[in-house]
Amino acid sequence: MRRVSDVGEFGLIDRIARLAGRGDGREVPVGIGDDAAVLRLRRGEEVVVTTDAFVEGVHFRFDHETPATAGRRAGVGCLSDLAAMGSRPLGLLLALAVPPRLPLAVALGFVRGLLREARRAGIPLVGGNVTRAREVSASLTALGASARGRALRRDAGRAGDRLFVTGVLGRAGLERARGRVRHVGTARIDAGRALARLRSVGACIDVSDGLVADLGHLCRASGLAARLDVERLPRPRGFEAACRREGLGAERLLLAGGEDYELLFSVRPRGPGARELTRRLGLPVREIGALQAGPPRVWGVPAGAPGWRHF
Amino acid sequence: MRRVSDVGEFGLIDRIARLAGRGDGREVPVGIGDDAAVLRLRRGEEVVVTTDAFVEGVHFRFDHETPATAGRRAGVGCLSDLAAMGSRPLGLLLALAVPPRLPLAVALGFVRGLLREARRAGIPLVGGNVTRAREVSASLTALGASARGRALRRDAGRAGDRLFVTGVLGRAGLERARGRVRHVGTARIDAGRALARLRSVGACIDVSDGLVADLGHLCRASGLAARLDVERLPRPRGFEAACRREGLGAERLLLAGGEDYELLFSVRPRGPGARELTRRLGLPVREIGALQAGPPRVWGVPAGAPGWRHF
Numbered sequence: 211m212r213r214v215s216d217v218g219e220f221g222l223i224d225r226i227a228r229l230a231g232r233g234d235g236r237e238v239p240v241g242i243g244d245d246a247a248v249l250r251l252r253r254g255e256e257v258v259v260t261t262d263a264f265v266e267g268v269h270f271r272f273d274h275e276t277p278a279t280a281g282r283r284a285g286v287g288c289l290s291d292l293a294a295m296g297s298r299p300l301g302l303l304l305a306l307a308v309p310p311r312l313p314l315a316v317a318l319g320f321v322r323g324l325l326r327e328a329r330r331a332g333i334p335l336v337g338g339n340v341t342r343a344r345e346v347s348a349s350l351t352a353l354g355a356s357a358r359g360r361a362l363r364r365d366a367g368r369a370g371d372r373l374f375v376t377g378v379l380g381r382a383g384l385e386r387a388r389g390r391v392r393h394v395g396t397a398r399i400d401a402g403r404a405l406a407r408l409r410s411v412g413a414c415i416d417v418s419d420g421l422v423a424d425l426g427h428l429c430r431a432s433g434l435a436a437r438l439d440v441e442r443l444p445r446p447r448g449f450e451a452a453c454r455r456e457g458l459g460a461e462r463l464l465l466a467g468g469e470d471y472e473l474l475f476s477v478r479p480r481g482p483g484a485r486e487l488t489r490r491l492g493l494p495v496r497e498i499g500a501l502q503a504g505p506p507r508v509w510g511v512p513a514g515a516p517g518w519r520h521f
Numbered sequence: 522m523r524r525v526s527d528v529g530e531f532g533l534i535d536r537i538a539r540l541a542g543r544g545d546g547r548e549v550p551v552g553i554g555d556d557a558a559v560l561r562l563r564r565g566e567e568v569v570v571t572t573d574a575f576v577e578g579v580h581f582r583f584d585h586e587t588p589a590t591a592g593r594r595a596g597v598g599c600l601s602d603l604a605a606m607g608s609r610p611l612g613l614l615l616a617l618a619v620p621p622r623l624p625l626a627v628a629l630g631f632v633r634g635l636l637r638e639a640r641r642a643g644i645p646l647v648g649g650n651v652t653r654a655r656e657v658s659a660s661l662t663a664l665g666a667s668a669r670g671r672a673l674r675r676d677a678g679r680a681g682d683r684l685f686v687t688g689v690l691g692r693a694g695l696e697r698a699r700g701r702v703r704h705v706g707t708a709r710i711d712a713g714r715a716l717a718r719l720r721s722v723g724a725c726i727d728v729s730d731g732l733v734a735d736l737g738h739l740c741r742a743s744g745l746a747a748r749l750d751v752e753r754l755p756r757p758r759g760f761e762a763a764c765r766r767e768g769l770g771a772e773r774l775l776l777a778g779g780e781d782y783e784l785l786f787s788v789r790p791r792g793p794g795a796r797e798l799t800r801r802l803g804l805p806v807r808e809i810g811a812l813q814a815g816p817p818r819v820w821g822v823p824a825g826a827p828g829w830r831h832f
Binding site (some may be wrong): 224240241243244245247248249250251253256257258259260261262263265267268269291292295297301303304305307336337338339341342343344345347351352353354355356358359361363364365397415416431 | 550551554555556557558559560561562567568569570571572573576578579580602603605606608611612614616617618647648649650652653654655656658660662663664665667669670672674675676726727733742
């Protein structure tokens with residue numbers, strides 16, 4: 211079995227560069243292979259940038275999922291932050307740390323999974339870094355573009371805004387609780403961009419830490435409280451039965467599961483409702499509560515419910 | 522002694538955010554605290570982005586240097602890549618991985634050192650990520666801006682270009698060999714920007730891996746060979762004597778020391794010489810060789826000299 215140490219730092223970089231291919235020279239004048247990458251914006255756009263770390267034993271385990279699945283999850287996690295800003299993705303950078311004894315196929319499998327999600331978002335890998343380490347980790351940086359002043363933010367909520375969420379919640383948490391991860395969420399890039407064009411949208415965040423935690427971030431940034439209608443939370447078909455079979459609390463997974471990568475956002479009182487938003491975003495949207503005046507706090511969640519946190 | 526686990530993920534983020542302060546709202550409309558940061562370019566500029574990893578036991582050791590020195594070196598290493606592109610720095614992102622038992626003062630000392638170098642480059646920390654890991658590592662992303670089509674590149678060398686280097690070489694290697702790191706290089710931001718304005722400049726790279734290795738990168742990217750005049754390499758005052766005292770090879774440190782973070786660049790035959798470049802860049806510039814036609818290879822370096830590599 212070939213190991214990373216058999217090809218060395220530059221051998222690994224060459225292989226990653228070959229898998230990545232070349233981006234569009236007009237949008238990426240300088241890609242992999244220089245001291246930095248150069249990316250081109252359109253007129254009137256701002257740069258949007260986010261960085262995310264993905265550590266073996268913390269965010270993924272190779273005995274729970276294939277390297278490609280881990281790589282896909284890393285990619286989706288980072289791209290989801292661009293989706294939450296309503297941004298047009300431009301490019302991805304990967305800082306990969308691997309033990310020298312890691313099988314080369316594992317490292318490249320991870321990169322292939324990551325590249326699959328980058329391609330799905332229509333963007334190239336434009337740069338990165340490879341280093342030796344004791345454990346596998348990947349730090350991803352995603353770059354995007356937003357029309358000036360139009361990026362979605364966590365702090366733009368107002369009292370009276372209704373709260374909506376895309377898709378369904380709880381599926382990723384259920385898989386993780388089962389100890390076998392095959393499903394990978396979707397970065398809601400197109401939905402985020404559609405939201406950024408709607409003037410009646412308030413705050414937006416992606417559901418990565420879990421619904422209550424992320425709603426808490428949104429509340430704190432906006433200086434508001436929120437009321438959640440737990441019974442209205444959208445869940446996968448057969449979710450309660452599956453949870454019962456596994457001895458898991460369905461409500462806990464809905465509220466605190468994490469990694470759903472759906473968009474949680476607020477809309478002004480006169481803005482569109484769930485039906486119209488579903489049409490505009492091209493995927494199911496459900497109204498699940500509202501923002502209200504008061505110190506940051508999520509109401510409607512059982513006190514002491516798992517995942518609930520004071521802030 | 523307080524440990525990172527005593528303040529938790531969000532406690533650590535809050536402390537880092539407080540140390541970082543707030544950037545200029547006009548250039549950074551959205552900074553730390555949202556899903557991503559938003560940065561504004563000037564008209565006609567492109568985004569320049571680079572990511573770099575800095576791993577305990579590989580790139581730094583807390584028994585060889587203070588946390589602040591390690592943080593400063595991490596910052597300089599990343600900013601130096603922007604300097605090599607001739608870019609105007611815009612902002613920095615930090616993905617920090619720490620063991621829960623790490624003393625809080627060590628984590629914050631590292632961040633303070635990093636922020637010192639960011640301030641020196643005139644830029645804010647605009648975002649990042651904190652995660653648990655078994656070893657300390659920091660992945661840095663630096664964003665900059667370059668006038669459209671004017672970023673310096675490794676692949677822009679031509680046969681006949683003369684080779685120049687800023688400052689002196691070997692000092693960082695000498696400190697590392699002594700096992701006690703106090704000196705921290707300087708990211709040559711202003712010099713890089715001055716070079717990007719000169720039409721007669723060819724290829725550019727920063728000396729991070731070591732002079733011969735980095736000249737090799739430049740040669741390979743440009744499809745050229747290079748001739749080095751080893752006796753002309755600029756070295757610190759008293760360098761040979763210091764190397765003798767420590768039993769170290771001076772030439773080895775000059776050629777392969779690494780982390781000097783000086784700029785290595787080529788200039789067309791009709792472009793300015795060392796004296797004029799010294800005036801324009803505001804720091805000593807020395808002519809050290811030339812680019813020539815032929816397969817990528819560095820001539821003038823003793824065959825088998827430490828640090829020399831085939832490519």
